[in-house]
Structures are given as C-alpha cells and as structure tokens.
Amino acid sequence: MDQRTAADYLIASKQCEILGLEQLLRTGRLVVSVSNLVHALQRERGASNMYVASDGQRFAGEITPLRACAADQEAQFRACLNELDVDAASLPGASRLFSRIAQVIHGLEELRGARETIDALDMDTDTLVTGYSELVQGLLAVVFEAADSAADPDISRVLVAMFHLMQGKEFAGRERAVGAAGFARGGLDAGMIERLRQLIENQERCFEIFAEFADGEPLALWRDGGVEPCPAELERLRRIAFSATRRTTVGADCCDRWFDEASRRIDAMKRVEDRLEATLESLCQEKIAAAEQDLRCHRDEIEVLAEEQSTGEGFALFANGPEGEASGAVAANDVTYAADVARSQLGRSLADLVQSQSRRLQVMSEELNAARAALNERKTIEKAKGLIMRHRKISEEEAYRFLRQVAMSQSRRLADVAADTVTMEDILKQ
Amino acid sequence: MDQRTAADYLIASKQCEILGLEQLLRTGRLVVSVSNLVHALQRERGASNMYVASDGQRFAGEITPLRACAADQEAQFRACLNELDVDAASLPGASRLFSRIAQVIHGLEELRGARETIDALDMDTDTLVTGYSELVQGLLAVVFEAADSAADPDISRVLVAMFHLMQGKEFAGRERAVGAAGFARGGLDAGMIERLRQLIENQERCFEIFAEFADGEPLALWRDGGVEPCPAELERLRRIAFSATRRTTVGADCCDRWFDEASRRIDAMKRVEDRLEATLESLCQEKIAAAEQDLRCHRDEIEVLAEEQSTGEGFALFANGPEGEASGAVAANDVTYAADVARSQLGRSLADLVQSQSRRLQVMSEELNAARAALNERKTIEKAKGLIMRHRKISEEEAYRFLRQVAMSQSRRLADVAADTVTMEDILKQ
Incomplete structure (x- = not known):
C-alpha cells in the first residue's frame, strides 16, 4: 500500500x-x-392569544394569513433539513442536533391539532402560550446546537450572538403576551408582574451577551434601530403595567398600544437578526474562499518541495526547536556542510508549513473555547436547575426562581451560583 | 419529496x-x-544517548534491535493511520488531528537521516535527546487531539487519563536521560539539577491528573505495580543526583543503577498504559453494543407508535411541561375526553422517547465539559506561554520557567497564573 x-x-x-x-x-x-x-410562530402565537382571550371577538381575520405564513416558513425549514445528510455522522454534534430536530418536528405535527382546538375556542390562553413557547424553545435549541458545534471561532461568535438575540427576542415575545393578557383584563396581578419582571431581566441578560459577541452593522442597527435602548413609550407602558393593579384600572387603549409597541420592537429585533444572518452567510463564503486559496498555494509549494526532496534528512524539524540550535550534524568539510544546510533549509520549509498549520489551528481552538464559554454558562445553569428540581422536588420554573433568589441575596451572578451548585453536587457525590 | x-x-x-x-x-x-x-522511541533514545555519550563504547549492540522494534511499531502506527479516512471530514477535529499527523510523519522521515548521523557519532547528546523528544511530543499531540475530540464522556475520561499518563511517562524518560548524562560524567551541574527538578515536578502534575481520571484495574496496577509511590531505590538515586556535584563524585555504578531503576519504573508505567488501553477498547465495544441494542428497542417502539398514530394531536408534548398541566383541550363529553387522553398518552410516549434522548445527550455534553477542563487547562498554559514568548522575546522553555516562577512566588497553581495572563492580554487588547 502506498x-x-x-x-x-x-x-x-x-x-x-x-x-x-x-x-x-x-x-x-x-x-x-x-x-x-x-x-x-411568535406572530401566530400573539394573534391566537388575543383571539382566545377576547373569546373570538378580535384577531379572527389575522389568524389565517399568519398561519399560512408559518406554513411557508415551515416548508422552508423542512427544505433546509432535507439538505442535511442524516445517514452520515459528518456533522459535528450530529446526534444532539438530530435529537433537537426530532423534538421540533414532533411539536410541529402537534401544532396542527392544536390549531383546530384554538379555532373551536377550546383551549385556555395559558396552555396556548405555553404550547407555542415550548415549540419556539425547541427551535432555539437547534440554533444552540449549531452554535455549539461550529469549529470556526469567528463563525461561532456570530452564531453565539444570533442564539442570544433570538432567545432575547423570544423573551420579549412572552413579555408581550403576559402584558397583553394583563392589560386586557384591566391590570396585572402580582404573579403576572413577577413574570414580567423576570422576562425583562432575562431579555437584558441575553442582549448583553449578544452585544458582546456581535459587531459591525448588526450591532449598529441594534443601537439605532429601535431595540436598544428600549423606546420610551414601551418603557412608559411597562411602568404602568408594574404600578397599575386591578384596583386602579388602566385606560382601555393600553392593551392595543402595548401590543403595537412591543410588536414594533420585536420587528426591529428581527431586522437585526436578518442583518446578522447576512453577515453569517458572507463570513462563511469568505472563509471558504480563503481556505480554498490557501489550499491551492500549499499544493503548489508542496509540489516544489517534493521535487527538491532529498532522501535523508537530519533532525531539521527539531533543530528548529526552542533553543534555536542548529542541527548537530555539521560535518567537518565544507561540501558536506553546505549540503547539510541546504537539506536542513528544505526540511525547515516543509516543517514551517506543517507548524504554521498546527499553530493556526491551535489559536483557533483557543478562541473557540472563549466563544463557547457563553454557551457553557447556559449548560451549567440548565444542569444546576436539574439538580435543584430533583433535590427539592420542584418544577423547572421554581428551580430557576430559587437559583435567582440565591444569586440576588448574595449579590452574585446567576451563572456563578449555578457553577457552585454543580460543583457542590460533584463534591457531595464522592 | 417524502x-x-x-x-x-x-x-x-x-x-x-x-x-x-x-x-x-x-x-x-x-x-x-x-x-x-x-x-x-523512548527506549531507542535512551540507548542511543548512552551510545553517543560513551563515544560508541557502550550500547552498540542494543541499538540495532531497538531500531527494528521502533520500525515495527512505526509500521503498525501507519497501518492504523491508513484506517482513517482522509477524504472525509467525518472525524471530529479532523483538521487538527491530520495537522498533528503531518508533523509526526515528517519527523519520522527525518529520523532515518538522524540515525545515520548517530551511527557516525556525529551528533551531540543534546541534539539527539531534543530530536527524539520533539518527535515523541508530536506523537503525544496526536493523543491529545484524540482525547479532545471524543464525544463520549466516559471514553473521554479514559483518553484524558491516557494522555496524562503518556505525557508523565515521557517526562520520566527525559528524567532518565538527564540523570544518566549527569551520573556518566560523575555528577550533575546546577543546570541539570534544575532540569531534573522540573521534570519530576511535571511528571507529578501529569500523574495527579491521571489518577483523577483513571479508575478500576489501571489505577490499582498504578498503585501496586511499582509506579506510585516512586520506588525507594530510585528516590535514593534522585537524592544523590541532587546532592552530589562533581566535587563529590558519585560511585561508578550509579549511572547503571540509575538507568536500570528509571527504566524499570518506565516499563511499569507502560504496563499501566496497556491496561488502560484494554479498558478503552472494551469500553468502546460495550458502548457500541449498548447503543445498538438501544436503537433496536427504539425502532420496535417507534413502529408500534407509528401504527397507532392518530392524525391530529393537541399540545401533548407541551402539556407535559414544567407545570404538569394536562392539555386544555378536554372536551365536555366523556367519549371525546377518553379519546383525548389516549391521544395525549400516545403523543406522550413518542415525546418521552424524544425527550429522554435529548436529556441523555445534554447530560453527556455536561460531563464531557468536565472531562475536557483538564485539557483546556493545558491549552491555556500553551497560550500563556506563547504570549510571554512574544512579549518578552524569550524561548518557550524560558517562558514556561517564568510562568512557574510567578506561580511559586505567589503560591498559586500554574494553570491559574496562565489563565490570568491570558485574561490580562484580552483586557490589554481592548
């Protein structure tokens, strides 16, 4: 064999x-x-929620076109899925990605039945919002896996920014739903106010990470396009939501204004997302072009080197070590010496190519670790939540609230408290 | 399209x-x-070193069979390489792995020339030891990449243990070389003593990590097989190496005893390696068998579910959410209600399969992060070294010594000082 x-x-x-x-x-x-x-789906959720909350009085006309739009997007999503090769494990993290996709496909199939129930006004708003939200969360998990398995640090940074923007936007969508439900009934109760507060806080945390990893046009659009800072009118309505309880009923038009203002900001987020997507596409194209160019150059160089290749070499690669010592194989007469130098320079240039590739990949791997740290924090929080759920036999939401309370009472970051929780478990297990 | x-x-x-x-x-x-x-290669290095140091008087007979043995192992290594598919990126971290392999293949080709130079007694021992050591280090980098790209946490743990055992054994091999050279000339100078101290320290750090990640038979063999604690006779010779300078010449037989004792311990390490390799092989086989069994069960279950599959489903998957709420789609009459329950149970069992796969993969990914932390520490130290080399314009070895001195003077772990160095650089760059 060759x-x-x-x-x-x-x-x-x-x-x-x-x-x-x-x-x-x-x-x-x-x-x-x-x-x-x-x-x-976020838009369909918003309209369906208003439709059910108003007992079929409002948004009846909007629902059909929004469902058609969702169906179009679902078809495009499935077309992209068909581009993925399910028979090969050639995608990194493929098994996790496919598992997430299975969950989403299952959810999309259930959605068909859910829509009929909604048409019959046979579903309460909590179930409706929870159902759509879990489906959206499943879709976001697909983006998370994509970000987590990217091997290029620059592309990984864009995907990390993208995931956090999408996750923040989803919190904004849920904020819109909770506020709309509260305003529709004349004011928010204590539980709704608490949920609103959490959703705003979660949004802000996501957007901080987005701003840390995004740059260029998407970040500029983010700052000038009506997302950040949050527009004054929406902040005013948030304030009313927090302060007006049922006793001091809010104006009848508050609900509509809230919905419109929140929607406008969410649409602005979508425009940033679109810009980020364009960045991602062009970044991938550029990197591919550069890598192909690099490969062509290397092939040429290697061919030249292979032709000149002498049969025996000393420790040329190694002589180029940390001490900067020349090879010890320097013979007494000048001819041998010259041949040795030529040979060792030749060895060195192939060695240089090999070493520069190694070094480049190592730097990439280090930068990748930095980009993934943001994703690992999220995994740690998930793990800590799971531990607390099992230990205290409470729900996921209660576990999250518990973690947050501990963090607040100790004035520490949620991720740090989560990391301590996980470490503690590891220690207790031993 | 289907x-x-x-x-x-x-x-x-x-x-x-x-x-x-x-x-x-x-x-x-x-x-x-x-x-x-x-x-x-370690054995060949040891004998070649003694051969050159004794000006061809000793170990002349040993070199040929040791080279033949290395050639056999090289052939087997290349046979394993040929099993890897270079045309597909189906291996995770493939580009890094191939880059490391390129470096090793180049080094092995250079070794042929180097052997001729050694036969002619035309290479000094420093160049000889450095050359072989860099080649071995390149081979260890292949193991590092294999450990870093493993997606199964249990297998990753074994590979992390394996890498650190091999790296520690290599430090032990270099310790043998430095000690042998020192004893051969009647005593170690200050530089040799310092190198010996570093090599012992590095060994111990590697072995700590090995002991943290290994378990079962390999760990037992490690503790009872003449590796840990370091045998008394070798410790005694180490003490002599540290205290005897050229002024107080050591006994003439010290050099041989040192070489034999150090070799015996290195051979004991190799036996632990072999045991660990057997563990790795059987672990992979078990995992594959279990995964195939799991897949068969799932196929059966899914077929049953697919036959029973009803057309429309509610938010069954989602109704199973954190609040434990049943689907809101419970109709007024009992028949519809029963149908709904059946449907939702059906939905739930496919959903359960999907969710349990997701959850299992998530736990695996978290455990994987824990196993990789040991590897990431190493990457951080490498990165910090690189930064210090550039900033202070010093060699790799000097940069490492600098890092170690800072760590010692502050009584902190080397990895923590390295992490701070990297963070500092990130801050200074902004």
Whole structure:
C-alpha cells in the first residue's frame, strides 16, 4: 500500500477545514430558516392569544394569513433539513442536533391539532402560550446546537450572538403576551408582574451577551434601530403595567398600544437578526474562499518541495526547536556542510508549513473555547436547575426562581451560583 | 419529496451516536499504536544517548534491535493511520488531528537521516535527546487531539487519563536521560539539577491528573505495580543526583543503577498504559453494543407508535411541561375526553422517547465539559506561554520557567497564573 506522506496529511488537514466550513454554511442556512419560522410562530402565537382571550371577538381575520405564513416558513425549514445528510455522522454534534430536530418536528405535527382546538375556542390562553413557547424553545435549541458545534471561532461568535438575540427576542415575545393578557383584563396581578419582571431581566441578560459577541452593522442597527435602548413609550407602558393593579384600572387603549409597541420592537429585533444572518452567510463564503486559496498555494509549494526532496534528512524539524540550535550534524568539510544546510533549509520549509498549520489551528481552538464559554454558562445553569428540581422536588420554573433568589441575596451572578451548585453536587457525590 | 418524521430524526440521532463510537474505537486503536511507538522511541533514545555519550563504547549492540522494534511499531502506527479516512471530514477535529499527523510523519522521515548521523557519532547528546523528544511530543499531540475530540464522556475520561499518563511517562524518560548524562560524567551541574527538578515536578502534575481520571484495574496496577509511590531505590538515586556535584563524585555504578531503576519504573508505567488501553477498547465495544441494542428497542417502539398514530394531536408534548398541566383541550363529553387522553398518552410516549434522548445527550455534553477542563487547562498554559514568548522575546522553555516562577512566588497553581495572563492580554487588547 502506498504510504501517505506528511504533505498528504497537511493537505488533508486543509481539506477538512474546507469541508467543515461548507457544513457551517449549510447549518447557517438552517439557522436562517429557524429564525424565520420562529418569527412567524411568535406572530401566530400573539394573534391566537388575543383571539382566545377576547373569546373570538378580535384577531379572527389575522389568524389565517399568519398561519399560512408559518406554513411557508415551515416548508422552508423542512427544505433546509432535507439538505442535511442524516445517514452520515459528518456533522459535528450530529446526534444532539438530530435529537433537537426530532423534538421540533414532533411539536410541529402537534401544532396542527392544536390549531383546530384554538379555532373551536377550546383551549385556555395559558396552555396556548405555553404550547407555542415550548415549540419556539425547541427551535432555539437547534440554533444552540449549531452554535455549539461550529469549529470556526469567528463563525461561532456570530452564531453565539444570533442564539442570544433570538432567545432575547423570544423573551420579549412572552413579555408581550403576559402584558397583553394583563392589560386586557384591566391590570396585572402580582404573579403576572413577577413574570414580567423576570422576562425583562432575562431579555437584558441575553442582549448583553449578544452585544458582546456581535459587531459591525448588526450591532449598529441594534443601537439605532429601535431595540436598544428600549423606546420610551414601551418603557412608559411597562411602568404602568408594574404600578397599575386591578384596583386602579388602566385606560382601555393600553392593551392595543402595548401590543403595537412591543410588536414594533420585536420587528426591529428581527431586522437585526436578518442583518446578522447576512453577515453569517458572507463570513462563511469568505472563509471558504480563503481556505480554498490557501489550499491551492500549499499544493503548489508542496509540489516544489517534493521535487527538491532529498532522501535523508537530519533532525531539521527539531533543530528548529526552542533553543534555536542548529542541527548537530555539521560535518567537518565544507561540501558536506553546505549540503547539510541546504537539506536542513528544505526540511525547515516543509516543517514551517506543517507548524504554521498546527499553530493556526491551535489559536483557533483557543478562541473557540472563549466563544463557547457563553454557551457553557447556559449548560451549567440548565444542569444546576436539574439538580435543584430533583433535590427539592420542584418544577423547572421554581428551580430557576430559587437559583435567582440565591444569586440576588448574595449579590452574585446567576451563572456563578449555578457553577457552585454543580460543583457542590460533584463534591457531595464522592 | 417524502418528509422525514420526528421518528426518523430520533433514529438518525441514535445512529450518529453509534457512528461516533465506532470512530472512537478506531481512534482508540490509533492511540494504542502511538503508545507502543512512543515506548519504542523512548527506549531507542535512551540507548542511543548512552551510545553517543560513551563515544560508541557502550550500547552498540542494543541499538540495532531497538531500531527494528521502533520500525515495527512505526509500521503498525501507519497501518492504523491508513484506517482513517482522509477524504472525509467525518472525524471530529479532523483538521487538527491530520495537522498533528503531518508533523509526526515528517519527523519520522527525518529520523532515518538522524540515525545515520548517530551511527557516525556525529551528533551531540543534546541534539539527539531534543530530536527524539520533539518527535515523541508530536506523537503525544496526536493523543491529545484524540482525547479532545471524543464525544463520549466516559471514553473521554479514559483518553484524558491516557494522555496524562503518556505525557508523565515521557517526562520520566527525559528524567532518565538527564540523570544518566549527569551520573556518566560523575555528577550533575546546577543546570541539570534544575532540569531534573522540573521534570519530576511535571511528571507529578501529569500523574495527579491521571489518577483523577483513571479508575478500576489501571489505577490499582498504578498503585501496586511499582509506579506510585516512586520506588525507594530510585528516590535514593534522585537524592544523590541532587546532592552530589562533581566535587563529590558519585560511585561508578550509579549511572547503571540509575538507568536500570528509571527504566524499570518506565516499563511499569507502560504496563499501566496497556491496561488502560484494554479498558478503552472494551469500553468502546460495550458502548457500541449498548447503543445498538438501544436503537433496536427504539425502532420496535417507534413502529408500534407509528401504527397507532392518530392524525391530529393537541399540545401533548407541551402539556407535559414544567407545570404538569394536562392539555386544555378536554372536551365536555366523556367519549371525546377518553379519546383525548389516549391521544395525549400516545403523543406522550413518542415525546418521552424524544425527550429522554435529548436529556441523555445534554447530560453527556455536561460531563464531557468536565472531562475536557483538564485539557483546556493545558491549552491555556500553551497560550500563556506563547504570549510571554512574544512579549518578552524569550524561548518557550524560558517562558514556561517564568510562568512557574510567578506561580511559586505567589503560591498559586500554574494553570491559574496562565489563565490570568491570558485574561490580562484580552483586557490589554481592548
């Protein structure tokens, strides 16, 4: 069997980078379709909620076109899914990604039945909002996996920004639903006020991370496009929501104004998302082009080196070590010496190519770790929640509230308290 | 086009797990071949070093069979490499792995020339030891990448243990070389003593991590097989090495005893490595068998569910949410109600399968992060070293010594000082 040379493996390393980038391009397109489907479902959820809350009096006309729009986006999402190869494990993190997709597909199938129940006004608003929200959360989990498995640090940064923007936007959507339900009945009760407060807080945390990882046009649009700072009118309505209880009934038009203002801000977030998606697509294309260019150059260089290749070499690669020592194999007469130098320079240039590829990949891997730290925090919080749920036998939401209370009472970050909880468990297990 | 169902993606998720495990099995076999090749090179290095140091008087007979043994192991290593598919990016972290392999193949080609130079007694011992050591270090980097890309937390733990055992054993090999060189000339100078101290310290740090991640038979063999605690005779010779300078010449037999004792301990480490490799192989086999069994069960269950599948479903998946609320879609008459319950139970059992797969993968991903923390520490130290090298324009070894001095003077862990260095750089860059 023909043995592969160092040059073969160097080229294989470059080719794998290109294949990985091409997969990221496909994953990026899947993320775009998820973003659009989520937006359509958020709008359908909003209208359906108002429809059920008003006992079929309002939004009856809006629902059909919004469902048609969601169906279009679902078709595009499924088309992107069909681009993924389910027979090969060639996608990194493929098993987690497919598991998330299974959950979403199942949810989308259930949605058909749920719509009939909504038409019959046979579902309460809590079930409705929870149902749509879980489906959206499942879609966001697909984006999370995509971000978590990206191997390029720059693309990973964009995906981390994207995930947190989408997650923040979803909290904004739920805030809109809770506020609308509260205003519709003349004022929010204590439980609703608490939920509103949490949703605003969660939004802000997501947006902080978004702003940390985004840059360029998307970040500029974010700051000038009606998202951040939150528009004054929406802040005023938030204040009314917090202060007006049922005793001091709010104006009848508050509900509509709230819905419109919140929707306007959510639409502005969607425009930032779209811009971020364009960034992602062009970044993938640029990286692929650069990697292909790099591979071409390397092939040429390697061919030249292979032709000049002498048969025996000393420790040229190693002589280039930390001490900067030349090879000890310097013979007594000048001819041998010159041959040795030439040989060692030749060895060194292939060694240089190999080492520069190694070093580049190592730097990438370090930067990747930094980008993923934001995602790992989220995993830690999930794990801590799970531990608390099991230990205290409480619901997921109660566990989250418990974690938050501990963090607030100790003036610490939620993620740090979560990390301590997980460490504590590890210690207790031993 | 036929649309894939949730069940299809659930099965795809399971299949990807199996493919990933099969790849890990192949990677595990590559690691075994690396372990054997490293051991052969370490022995060849030891004998060649003694041969050159004694000006060809000693170990002349040993070198040829040791080289033949290394050549056998190299052939097996290359056979394992040929099992890897270089055309597909189906291996996780493939580009980094191939880049490391390119470096090793290049080094092995250089080794042929270096051996001729050694035969001619035309290489000094420093160049010789550095050359072999860099080659071994390149082989260890292959194991590092294998450990870093494993997606199963249990297998990842074994690979992390394996990498640190191999790295510690390599430090022990270099300790043997430095000590042998020192004893051969009647005593160690200050620089050799300092190097010896560092090599012992580095060994111990690696072995701590090994002991943290290993368990069962390998750990037992480690504790009872002549590795840990370090045998008394070797400790005694270490003490002599530290205290005897050239002025108080050591006994003439010290050099041989040192070489034999150090070799005996290194061979004991190799036996632990072999045991760990057997553990790795059987762990992979067990996991594959379990995953295949799991997939068969799921296929059966899913077929049953698919036959019973009703057309419309409510938010059954979501009704199973944190609040434990039943679906709101409970109709007035009993028949509809019963149908709803049946439907929702059906929905729930497919949903259960999907959710349990998701949850299992999530827990795995969290455990994986824990196993990788040990590897990330290493990456941080590498990065900090690089920063210090650039900033202070010093060699890699000097940068490492600098980091260690800072850590000692502040009584802190090396990894923590490295992490601070990296953070500082990030802050200074902004």
